[in-house]
Amino acid sequence: MQPLLTFDLTPAAPFCLEFTAWALRRRPTNQVDRWDGTTYRRVIGIHGRTVEVSVCQQGTRESPRLEVNVIEGRPHAKAGAEIEAEIKALLTRMLGLQVDLEPFYRMALHDPKLRELAERYRGLKPVQFPTIFETLANAFACQQFTISAGVQLLNRLAMKGSVNFATNAGVAFGFPEPSDLLRLSPRTYRELGFSRQKTNAFRELSGNLVSQHLDLGTLVNRKNEDAMRFLLELRGVGRWTAEYVLLRGLGRLDVFPGDDVGAQNRLAEWLHRSERMDYASVRHALKRWHPYAGFIYFHMLMESLTATGKISRE
Numbered sequence: 001m002q003p004l005l006t007f008d009l010t011p012a013a014p015f016c017l018e019f020t021a022w023a024l025r026r027r028p029t030n031q032v033d034r035w036d037g038t039t040y041r042r043v044i045g046i047h048g049r050t051v052e053v054s055v056c057q058q059g060t061r062e063s064p065r066l067e068v069n070v071i072e073g074r075p076h077a078k079a080g081a082e083i084e085a086e087i088k089a090l091l092t093r094m095l096g097l098q099v100d101l102e103p104f105y106r107m108a109l110h111d112p113k114l115r116e117l118a119e120r121y122r123g124l125k126p127v128q129f130p131t132i133f134e135t136l137a138n139a140f141a142c143q144q145f146t147i148s149a150g151v152q153l154l155n156r157l158a159m160k161g162s163v164n165f166a167t168n169a170g171v172a173f174g175f176p177e178p179s180d181l182l183r184l185s186p187r188t189y190r191e192l193g194f195s196r197q198k199t200n201a202f203r204e205l206s207g208n209l210v211s212q213h214l215d216l217g218t219l220v221n222r223k224n225e226d227a228m229r230f231l232l233e234l235r236g237v238g239r240w241t242a243e244y245v246l247l248r249g250l251g252r253l254d255v256f257p258g259d260d261v262g263a264q265n266r267l268a269e270w271l272h273r274s275e276r277m278d279y280a281s282v283r284h285a286l287k288r289w290h291p292y293a294g295f296i297y298f299h300m301l302m303e304s305l306t307a308t309g310k311i312s313r314e
Contacts, residue, residue, distance in 0.1 A: 004051060005070040005084050011097040015064040016123025017057040020095050022311055023127045023298050027148050031155045032175050043165045043174035044090070044130070046083060050163045052172060053087060055095070061123040066097075073165050096125030096251070104292050114289060117270070121302045126295055128251050132216040134175050135249030136205060136234075139241040140198050147262065156192045160184065178206040201236025219245075224252055239279075247294040254291035258282040266300040 021040040024033045034041045039056045051072050058065045070087060092098055108118035129135040141157070142150030154175075161176035161184055181202055189199035208214035214234075219227045224246060231242040240259035246252040257263065258279040268277045271285060286293040305311045 003069045004072045005068075005087070007068050007084060007088070009055075009066040009068060009088065009091060009097060011064050011066060011095070011125070012100055013064055014061040014101075014123040015057070015097070015125060016061050016121075017055065017064075017066070017095075018311065019121050019124040019302060020127060022305055023124060023301060024094065024129075026301065026305075027151045028310060029148065029155065030151050031173055032158050034172065040095075041172070043163065043172050044087075045163050045174055045177070046086060049083075050165055050174070051087075052165050052167065053091065055091065064123075066091075090130060093128055093251075094130055096127055099126055099251070099253075101125070101295070104295060107289065107292070111289075113271075117296075117299050117303075121299055124298060124302060126251060126253055126298055127248070129248055130175070132219060132245060132249040133178055133205070133209060135245050136216075136237070136241070137175070137181075137202065138248070139244045140201050140236055141194075143198070143236075143238075143241065153193050157181070160188065160192060178209040182206040182210055198236065201234075204235045219250060224255065247297060253294040256282060256286055256293035256297045260297075262304065263297055263300050266303050267296075270300065270303060 017040060018035070018037075021033070021035040024040075025035050032042065039054050041052060041054045043050065043052050045051075049072060051070050054069045054071070056067050058067055068087070068091065070084075105118060108114040129138060137157070138150070138154060141153040145153070155173075158173040158175055161180040162174045165172045165174070186196075186199050186203065189202065190196070194202070205214070209216070219230060222230060227246060227250065228239075228242045231237050231245055232239070237245075238259075240257050243255050243257040243259070246255040247257060264277045264282055267282060267285065268275070277285070283293075286296060289296060302311065
């Protein structure tokens with residue numbers, strides 16, 4: 001298919017698309033955020049049009065350039081500058097392209113423990129989901145489940161409720177909008193594997209967004225404590241979910257979701273601790289690396305993916 005748009009993006013160095021794509025993808029079964037070893041792909045809806053965005057890296061980690069292609073599934077009018085600008089802004093936020101991590105790397109130079117970790121995954125950027133709504137949906141799916149189980153639930157949700165896009169490799173799916181999820185009956189959620197409590201959380205959140213009774217956009221300008229209070233008022237949101245949204249939805253790099261059991265275990269292993277860590281001990285251990293606790297969370301994800309052979313250690 002002929003690309004609708006082709007353009008380049010220049011990330012702030014260092015940048016590694018493989019590590020960054022895996023921070024979004026988390027598991028190879030993820031059918032929304034796709035990575036084939038060289039190219040990151042995702043289906044998105046924009047201005048009533050369904051497109052597939054593909055991103056591949058040119059150049060080196062220290063002098064990176066990204067080549068972006070946007071393909072539309074059916075003939076349509078030529079894309080305007082507004083659509084190109086929106087896709088550029090979306091990718092810049094999702095892939096953390098302009099996040100300045102020089103202070104983090106300077107900190108690592110003076111800390112042997114952190115320096116080893118930072119160099120191992122040099123070029124990783126702090127990613128964000130496209131919307132706070134999608135961040136909450138991911139959190140709902142993964143609550144009290146492993147990431148693998150949560151991703152499978154999200155795949156089913158995407159295949160049932162989202163737009164689809166025909167590719168050479170088969171049908172790909174985007175992530176549902178609130179209106180898409182609101183159209184699904186409670187019975188459908190249960191058939192997909194969601195509990196009654198999670199079903200209610202999805203439907204209430206979607207309904208409040210569609211009716212405009214809830215504005216998640218206000219979170220962008222709220223301080224962490226205020227944003228936490230706002231989020232904890234929502235059905236289905238506890239401390240872990242709220243902190244997850246701060247990090248993965250709002251890009252607050254000082255927030256490590258301390259109730260994440262998997263992250264607790266990876267952190268304990270990295271710190272060579274024999275005792276199990278809890279919320280308080282995680283916060284205490286990470287004080288020395290303030291304000292980058294959340295970025296260390298992403299590095300712990302990389303450690304997990306490396307240990308299970310998903311990515312190679314370089």
